[in-house]
Amino acid sequence: MTAVRPGPTAATSTGRRVRRAAAPAAAAWTVLAWLVGLLFFLPVLWMVLTGFKREVDAASNPPTWVFTPVLDGYRQVFDRDITPYLLNSLMASLLSTLLVLLLATPAAYALSIRPVAKWRDVLFFFISTKMLPAVAALLPIYLLVKEFGLLDNVWSMIVLYTAMNLPLAVWMMRSFLLEVPPALIEAAAVDGASVLLTIRRILLPIVAPGLAATALICFIFSWNEFFFAVNLTATRAGTSPIFLVGFITSEGLFLGRLCAAATLVSLPVVLAGWIAQKQLVRGLSMGAVK
Amino acid sequence: MTQTVATGPGLTPRAPVVAPAGRRAADRWSRRAPLLPALIFAIVVTQVPFLVTLYLSTLDWNALRPGERSFIGLANYAEVLTDSRLRAALTNTVVLTAGAVVASVLLGLGIAILLDRRFPGRGIVRTLLITPFLVMPMAAALLWKHAIYNPAYGLINGVLGGSTDWVSQYPMLSVVATLVWQWTPFMMLIILAGLQSQSTEILEAARVDGAGGWQIFTRITLPHLRPYLELGALLGSIYLVQTFDAVFTITQGGPGTATTNLPYEIYLTTFRKFEYGEAAAAGVVVVIGTIVVATFALRVISSLFRMEDAR
Numbered sequence: 177m178t179a180v181r182p183g184p185t186a187a188t189s190t191g192r193r194v195r196r197a198a199a200p201a202a203a204a205w206t207v208l209a210w211l212v213g214l215l216f217f218l219p220v221l222w223m224v225l226t227g228f229k230r231e232v233d234a235a236s237n238p239p240t241w242v243f244t245p246v247l248d249g250y251r252q253v254f255d256r257d258i259t260p261y262l263l264n265s266l267m268a269s270l271l272s273t274l275l276v277l278l279l280a281t282p283a284a285y286a287l288s289i290r291p292v293a294k295w296r297d298v299l300f301f302f303i304s305t306k307m308l309p310a311v312a313a314l315l316p317i318y319l320l321v322k323e324f325g326l327l328d329n330v331w332s333m334i335v336l337y338t339a340m341n342l343p344l345a346v347w348m349m350r351s352f353l354l355e356v357p358p359a360l361i362e363a364a365a366v367d368g369a370s371v372l373l374t375i376r377r378i379l380l381p382i383v384a385p386g387l388a389a390t391a392l393i394c395f396i397f398s399w400n401e402f403f404f405a406v407n408l409t410a411t412r413a414g415t416s417p418i419f420l421v422g423f424i425t426s427e428g429l430f431l432g433r434l435c436a437a438a439t440l441v442s443l444p445v446v447l448a449g450w451i452a453q454k455q456l457v458r459g460l461s462m463g464a465v466k
Numbered sequence: 467m468t469q470t471v472a473t474g475p476g477l478t479p480r481a482p483v484v485a486p487a488g489r490r491a492a493d494r495w496s497r498r499a500p501l502l503p504a505l506i507f508a509i510v511v512t513q514v515p516f517l518v519t520l521y522l523s524t525l526d527w528n529a530l531r532p533g534e535r536s537f538i539g540l541a542n543y544a545e546v547l548t549d550s551r552l553r554a555a556l557t558n559t560v561v562l563t564a565g566a567v568v569a570s571v572l573l574g575l576g577i578a579i580l581l582d583r584r585f586p587g588r589g590i591v592r593t594l595l596i597t598p599f600l601v602m603p604m605a606a607a608l609l610w611k612h613a614i615y616n617p618a619y620g621l622i623n624g625v626l627g628g629s630t631d632w633v634s635q636y637p638m639l640s641v642v643a644t645l646v647w648q649w650t651p652f653m654m655l656i657i658l659a660g661l662q663s664q665s666t667e668i669l670e671a672a673r674v675d676g677a678g679g680w681q682i683f684t685r686i687t688l689p690h691l692r693p694y695l696e697l698g699a700l701l702g703s704i705y706l707v708q709t710f711d712a713v714f715t716i717t718q719g720g721p722g723t724a725t726t727n728l729p730y731e732i733y734l735t736t737f738r739k740f741e742y743g744e745a746a747a748a749g750v751v752v753v754i755g756t757i758v759v760a761t762f763a764l765r766v767i768s769s770l771f772r773m774e775d776a777r
Contacts, residue, residue: 202583202585205580205583205585206585206586208580209577209580209581209585209588209591210587210591212577212580212591212595213590213591213592213594213595214594216594216595216597216598216647216650216651217594217595217597217598219598219606219609219610219613219614219621219647220597220598220601222609222613222614222621223601223605223609223613226613234619235618235619236619237618237619237623237624238624238625239619239621239624239625279503279504279507280504282500282501282503282504283500283501283503283504283505285500286497286498286499286500286501287501290496290497291497292494292497292498292501293494293497298501298505300764301505301508302508303764304760304764305508305512305513306704307704307756307760307763308512308516308753308756309707309708309728309729309749309752309753309756310708310729311708311710311728311729311732311733311749311752312516312519312732312749312750312752312753312756313512313515313516313519313749314732314733314736314749315519315522315736315742315745315746315749316514316515316516316518316519316522316746317515318736319518319522319742320515320518335511336511338507338511339507339508339511339512342504342507342508343508346504396600399602400602400603400604402603402604402710402711402714403708403710403711403729406714407733407737416602417602417603417604417605417711420602420604420605420608421604423608423612424608424611424714424715431612431613431619434608434609434612434613435609435613437605438601438602438605438606438608438609439605441602441604441605442600442601442602442605445600445601445602446597446600446601448600449596449597449599449600450593450596450597450600453592453593453596456596456655457655457656457658457659460652460655460656460701461656461659461697461701464697465656465659465660465694465697
């Protein structure tokens with residue numbers, strides 16, 4: 177949505193303050209910013225480093241910072257067959273994202289460009305389903321899924337993740353569709369273009385980046401989802417966070433293996449988020465912040 | 467669930483074009499058609515389970531005693547509302563959510579201010595800062611539990627010395643700290659967008675009028691940031707009130723019920739005690755609580771949109 181739109185002067189608002197600040201003070205702020213950034217990143221760095229250590233180095237005190245990297249942790253993780261879990265996650269995330277876009281884009285169209293009469297109520301209905309605590313729906317969903325014989329089935333997860341991300345996607349896609357200049361659509365109508373042709377030739381090219389941003393957010397949330405996965409799947413349809421459950425109470429030397437697995441399952445989302453930083457804010461705020 | 471609380475926001479879509487009388491019904495349906503698949507899907511998948519929960523909440527049903535299922539009216543609700551475990555869970559949920567939201571908003575604000583200026587490597591620092599939010603929550607919880615909090619070989623004791631067992635001694639703080647680490651980047655991103663949307667003219671005018679840095683911050687920047695802070699706090703609350711991964715992984719709700727929040731308690735009632743009737747009643751109570759809070763939250767959202775209209 178266009179709720180809180182940055183002003184047209186956004187780009188220039190920072191430069192001038194730098195010029196005004198005295199050089200030593202500015203340097204101190206820069207150092208502080210770097211320190212805070214590194215501090216927040218430290219646990220991630222530690223995770224990645226530990227994943228390449230031998231188990232004895234991983235569990236050392238004081239911590240080992242200099243070591244010869246080995247792939248033992250990763251080898252063990254693949255020996256314990258993480259691959260099916262990764263593939264299940266990939267399938268659940270990609271298919272639910274595709275389904276969400278197929279459902280949400282037309283719905284967003286009917287809430288923005290050619291709005292239905294009660295579009296406000298519909299919009300708030302969608303967002304209210306997002307506020308509904310998942311835990312309140314767990315038991316009936318578990319019983320229904322069991323009734324249909326779909327426990328430990330990746331399709332159950334696809335349907336649930338689609339429902340989970342639908343409100344988000346509707347709000348986001350609507351905010352992108354509202355940005356299409358009305359004059360463009362009117363001009364197409366005057367030229368006698370059909371609705372479908374207008375959508376295909378004018379709307380879709382303009383909102384393509386919006387579709388990509390929405391897809392990214394839906395992918396992130398499905399990939400990371402744990403609550404329904406742990407209660408509805410096991411070995412056959414288990415997604416990547418389920419592979420990690422085994423590490424909760426592990427005894428003995430397992431830290432290197434744990435960190436290798438944690439790095440591996442986090443990698444797709446971290447990379448996607450890094451690449452699409454600009455779209456991230458808008459997506460996370462459901463289109464409210466650009 | 468909360469569709470009744472829908473208050474009219476002041477959004478600005480295009481006004482419906484009035485069709486000729488005879489074609490009005492057809493026009494209405496052609497407008498509705500693209501919406502229906504998504505709407506029906508959302509109703510079936512999110513509302514039907516709730517109706518089932520309502521029904522289950524009136525049953526005396528423990529899955530460990532198959533065949534014994536009877537209607538007992540509101541008895542489960544009496545049980546739930548007088549249960550001390552559930553009251554503890556409610557308190558823990560409030561402490562956990564409020565603690566994590568407030569801390570991450572404040573930290574996010576501070577970091578956003580640090581990043582709201584040009585300096586060498588700003589893009590890299592920003593990338594480093596958003597990474598915790600992108601790490602899978604389950605992986606983050608495991609990482610903190612074993613690689614950071616562990617008394618024998620965890621990073622904290624490894625660097626600072628000592629042999630404090632962080633998770634046993636400060637269970638709630640351990641969970642909240644992990645969540646704050648993950649959610650501060652989220653708050654920072656939203657607040658930074660707010661900072662960068664400030665009007666340069668107003669800041670310049672204030673400076674010309676002799677306003678100091680602190681004055682400008684409290685009188686101009688903070689009021690300008692208010693909707694962004696509200697939005698961040700609101701979205702953060704929606705997600706953090708449902709925290710499950712961190713509790714499940716780091717403390718298993720313990721010691722005792724020290725970190726058992728509502729999602730984890732209902733999970734225990736369902737899948738450890740198999741008290742389906744009670745779990746359903748607890749679920750209904752949580753939903754009613756959510757509706758009350760959400761009504762307030764939706765008012766915040768719609769006021770954000772009204773503000774946009776006023777511009």
